[in-house]
Amino acid sequence: MIIEAGHYALVLALVLSIVQGVLPFWGARAHDRTLIETSGPIALGVLFFIAASFAALTWAYVASDFSVLNVVQNSHSAKPLIYKISGVWGNHEGSMLLWVLILALFAALVVIFGRRLPPVLRADVLAVQGWIAAAFLVFIIAASNPFARVSPPPIEGQDLNPLLQDIGLALHPPLLYLGYVGFSMSFAFAVAALIEGRIDAAWARWVRPWTLAAWISLTLGIALGSYWAYYELGWGGFWFWDPVENASLLPWLAGTALLHSALVVEKRDALKIWTVLLAILTFSLSLLGTFLVRSGVLTSVHAFAVDPQRGLFILIILAVFIGGSLSLFAARAGALKPGGLFSPISREGGLVLNNLLLSAVTVTVLVGTLYPLALEAVTGHKISVGPPFFNATVGPLFLPLLIALPFGPLLAWKRGDIGAAAQRLLALMIAAALLAMVLIALVDGASIPAMLALALGAYVAVGGFSELVERSRLGRVSPAESLRRLVGLPRSAWGGALGHAGVGLTLIGIVAATAGLEEHGATLTQGQSIEAGGYTVTLERIEQRNGSNYRDLAGVFSIRRGGVEKGEVEAAKRIYIARGMETTEVGLVTFGLGQLYVVTGERSGGTTLDVRLSWRPLVLLIWGGAFIMAAGGLLSLADRRLRLGAPRRAAARSVPVAAE
Structure with a gap:
């Protein structure tokens, strides 16, 4: 019943x-x-x-x-x-x-x-x-x-599916859906604004909290999914440019651009047409992700369905909402004025550059994801577009964005001075250089490109606080006065600083874990050892265990460094009885921000195991940076000005749409 x-x-x-x-x-x-x-x-x-x-x-x-x-x-x-x-x-x-x-x-x-x-x-x-x-x-x-x-x-x-029987996967989908579906609010506000012809500062301030909430959820969802792939699949990677991974990255990139664009509408009454289009496209990319995961066009550990009829149904929904909204946009956008003017070197100009580069990255990832599917549909030929393509194309597009990131908050609205902004950044650049030297020392064997990338990450992480330093007048007034100014800053200023700093920390983690990776494999008998990152891992015993719905073959290892006991770790192969499916249960031990990563293979004999041991320095910064980004978003969301909405005077700047 x-x-x-x-x-x-x-x-x-x-x-x-x-x-x-x-x-x-x-x-x-x-x-x-x-x-x-x-x-x-x-x-x-x-x-x-x-x-x-x-x-x-x-x-x-x-x-x-x-x-x-x-x-x-x-x-x-x-x-x-x-x-x-x-x-x-x-x-x-x-x-x-x-x-x-x-x-x-x-x-x-x-x-x-x-x-x-x-x-x-x-x-x-x-x-x-x-x-x-x-x-x-x-x-x-x-x-x-x-x-x-x-x-x-x-x-x-x-x-x-045993791969889904994990706490990370219990939380990952709801957070992703909060992001995907949350962008429907931005979409709904954009369509409503086009219908009503009211696109102004007040509208932008009403849109931003919903967009920010969706962006925070999607950031956390992507981070949890990345960490799940890192420890659950046993491959040790954190991002594989899988098409379904890309399906979540695309709306995140577009949503990031939307957040910055809406800020320009709110503060300067500019970029209105572009912001409305971004709101439509961001939710459209969320719907596209829903189609890719459920249409059967992809084969992935992330995909839910392989029924083309369901995919056709979603494709029709996609066509109706995307096509309808873009048609409405085409009909209405011509009657909208672009808004306030500004110099290319200004806060607005920096945000436009941010939007252009993020949009270019979005298009690149979209083309790399859909091109193999389109080619197979048209010609029947299968090709693979993987990490080499995305790393070679996305990286160069992100480089100028990361370099410009600390400058933007230091530029004035309407017309800025990039030379003065560089002078104000000088002290932070010195601090970033010191941090970069520490990071390079922590990552043994880093190549010159990796050293430069670590320095860039340090620059972005430290430079994220440039606006706080400037607005507190640190070093130019007394410490007590600087502290008073810092405490009095709006939460959105702190949120923006944390968000930008989180980007730098994630970059540091990616570079350090990749460049400093030390990995070794061996077949161990009880009492034998393997080393990585200065740690000695010894196989102490092999145990057969029974769980509620699975069986484990686990290796128990002791960890020593310089002859000093540092703890114990377990790694296992797990068989789920009902499906007869085997999974890898990785052994992870954290030392500082780095991790020892232990994976066992099949039992080679009565007392031997195949073991792969990795040391990944600073790897936790990958996800720590993402959580700091989300924390920055939460701080911004808690800003009282977003809760109260825009002042009524903004209504005077609304742009009516000509009657049809």
């Missing part, structure tokens, strides 16, 4: 979503306040019914209800509870249900926190959200029903 109720709740949510897409929009056009105000209760109703449906599917997993096909295919009664719950979204059907749940949640948040929005704008935003929800609810009900029954029900399920 609970399963049928969950299915019925989806149908009710679909009906309400269609109503949400029609009534508020109609009311806004007819200036009917009663219809406009229906948008809030309807959006909350959609959330209620989707949440009820999601709860019903979760109950089926927790209770191991094997009369539900989705539970049979992705669960097992012996699976730990945490993975029964994460198994709800560890498959195509359940993940789509989570997708629309988050979409409905964002719409509800507009209702709750958007009371300061103009009623017509809020109604239009919620109407756009309603149509997106309706499209995906039709897709779920018609082609991806998570409540399909199986008769007769089997005694036991097939278990969840």
